[in-house]
Amino acid sequence: MKKGGEPAPKTRLLRAAAALLAESNGEPVSTRQITQAARVTAPTLYHHFGDKEGLFDAVVAEGFSEYLDAERNLSASGQPIEDLRMHWDNHVQFGLDHPHLYLVMFGNIRPERRPSMVASAEAFLEEVLARAAAAARLVVSPHEAARSMLAANVGVTLMLIAEPAAKRNLELSAMTREAVISAVATDSEGDPTTDTEGTPSVVVAAIALNAALQSSHPDQLSSSELKLFLEWLQRISTRSGS
Amino acid sequence: MKKGGEPAPKTRLLRAAAALLAESNGEPVSTRQITQAARVTAPTLYHHFGDKEGLFDAVVAEGFSEYLDAERNLSASGQPIEDLRMHWDNHVQFGLDHPHLYLVMFGNIRPERRPSMVASAEAFLEEVLARAAAAARLVVSPHEAARSMLAANVGVTLMLIAEPAAKRNLELSAMTREAVISAVATDSEGDPTTDTEGTPSVVVAAIALNAALQSSHPDQLSSSELKLFLEWLQRISTRSGS
DNA sequence: TAGCACCTATAGCAGCGTTATATGAAGTGG
DNA sequence: CCACTTCATATAACGCTGCTATAGGTGCTA
Known part of the structure; x- marks a missing residue:
């Protein structure tokens, strides 16, 4: 050429x-x-x-295909839920790396005339989710799950882009990511053979129990036992790794 | 006048x-x-x-104060979690009722120069969440919770606005809403003023934690501590009245 | 050499946000 | 009743925008 x-x-x-x-x-x-x-x-x-918009679409399409390629080379981990996390993070990272492109893609939302790649991003995510569904990890349809995840993902990314780069806190992303994933998928117990860090679910469960105990003290434990129990629970709730 | x-x-x-x-x-x-x-x-x-933007800001401010007023007249239910749901839905509804305003407010996100009401929306949500926290229903700080909820809320609303009105499926909103809320708050199986038992949720949480601990032993506890911890957990998991 | 696509340039239009300048109206002190 | 400021509106225009009617190369196939 x-x-x-x-x-x-x-x-x-x-x-x-x-x-x-x-x-x-x-x-x-x-x-x-x-x-x-x-x-x-x-x-x-x-x-x-x-058109000017035609040119911009072409620019976006280029950046977006790069993004999609990166995603495709990503999802071979074999663990569907972990794949979801990776795609979420990749999405956010792409938004932070190319905020201008990202805003054109997702911020400029007008009914009709919206870049077709939004749809294809959704389709791709749905594909990943279909794999999760095949592994019996989904509790809703891949279609609904994809829409919900993408919506939250876009919202988080926009919010992160909007605030000054120095103040950005990716905890927001991780937290929302886990929220949506756990609502969409089963908490992937089951297969600890390869799983080196099942800790998140433990932490979540510990936090839940901790919270539950705040409003109702069980009578199966003495008060001194309960005190120590809560202390340990607190320790478990503070994730050490990651 | x-x-x-x-x-x-x-x-x-x-x-x-x-x-x-x-x-x-x-x-x-x-x-x-x-x-x-x-x-x-x-x-x-x-x-x-x-400025043109000054005029638009004024327009947005008008619509937004109307929105905030509606929110303020909303949150007297006394049940913080239910309040969160109502605010989420109100947010989405406002976006669907005034998509143009909404896009100016949340879609046009440019670092700096972003409408101040976004910040005040976040502050207001944080206020509601602080009430939930006071009721010991939160598992994260109100600040983080507000940011996460608002991000997801905006993402969902933008996605709903973007698609043709006929095809809109509010299930997406409800689903994502529950996902974020349940990640941010304890599931507080309604214990209104009368019943202070609440044991079921404690039991459920204990069972969940117990199950989670089977596949991954936390390193925050020594093995002897863990042994006693699991024993207590077992005791809690057994309902007294069964 | 002619014809034919393709690609690029000259020059300009209508519309945009914005403003320098001027005019009107309304209140206030002498 | 007049000068005076102060606010609110209007005339006319500037520089910029996205875009295009028209025309001029350029290289290929015949």
Whole structure:
């Protein structure tokens, strides 16, 4: 197709648009800036992409296919639930790495005219969830699960993007991720052979019990026993690893 | 201040902007449309609001205070968890009722310059959650819980707005809502004022923890401690009255 | 050489947000 | 009743935007 000499105008337009979109921090980028940076005049842009939005869609599509590729090379772990976590984190990371692209993809939501890749992201997630369902780990349909997970994932990512990079706290992501996953999937007991860290479920259960005990003291334990019990429970509830 | 005769230009601008924003389905609304609809010329707009965005902020602020008022008149149920559900649903409903406003508020997220009401929405939710925490129903700090809930809430609402109104399935909202709430709060099998027993949930939690501990032994407890802990757990798991 | 696609450039339109400047109206002190 | 400030509105225009009607190369196939 092309030697290394100089990319075709179409490519230059794509790169210039991507670069300017990345630099100018969320503010709109004009077609004139883009065409000038690509050393090209306006009609060239419209000849190749028909539209400013067409160009942006193309830019997004490029970044998005890169994202999807990364996802595809990700999900071979064999543990469906762990795959879900990885995809969630990958989604968030993609949003933080390419906030401009991400906002175009998910922030600019208009009924109709919404980038088709949102749908394909949903489809892909649904595929991963179907595998989880096949392993009898899902408690709802993959379709519903995918929508719920994607919605929460987008919400979290938008919120993280919105706040200054310094103050970002990924705990928000991890917490919401676990919330949605645990609502959608069974808590994957069962297969400890390969599982080195089943701790999350223990922690969750410990927290639950701890909370339950706050409102009702069981009479099966003496008060001194209960005191020590609660102390241990507290210790378990504080996850050490991860 | 004003008779019923005719509103002041400032008011007319606000109303015209709100109306046009509502009608024109997500497409941008120009200042010229607005000023013309308000039977006013451009400088009047800039005199009163300084900016197009200033005008839009004012419009959003109006709708948002209405929303916040509705929320405030809502949260007197006395049951913190049920309050959370109501606020979640109210949030979603507001988004579906005023999608244009909603998108300006939560969709247009740019670092800096983001409408201050997002912060106040978060603060308000945190307030509700603080009440839940006071009732010992929270398993995380109200701050974190508020951020997580709001993120998921926004994500769900955006997704619902994005899809055609006919196809909207509020199940997505309910499902995600329960997921986040149950991750953030204890499941508080209703113990209203009368019944302070609540043993079932304790038993259930104990059983869950017991089960979880079977597959993964925490390293926070020594083996002898764990032995006694499990014994007590076993005792708690056995209902006294059976 | 002619014809034909394809790609790019010149020049310009209508619309946008915004503003420098000027005019009107309304209250206040002399 | 007049000067005076103060606020609110209007005229006209600037620089920018996305976009395009039209025309001019360029390289291929015949």
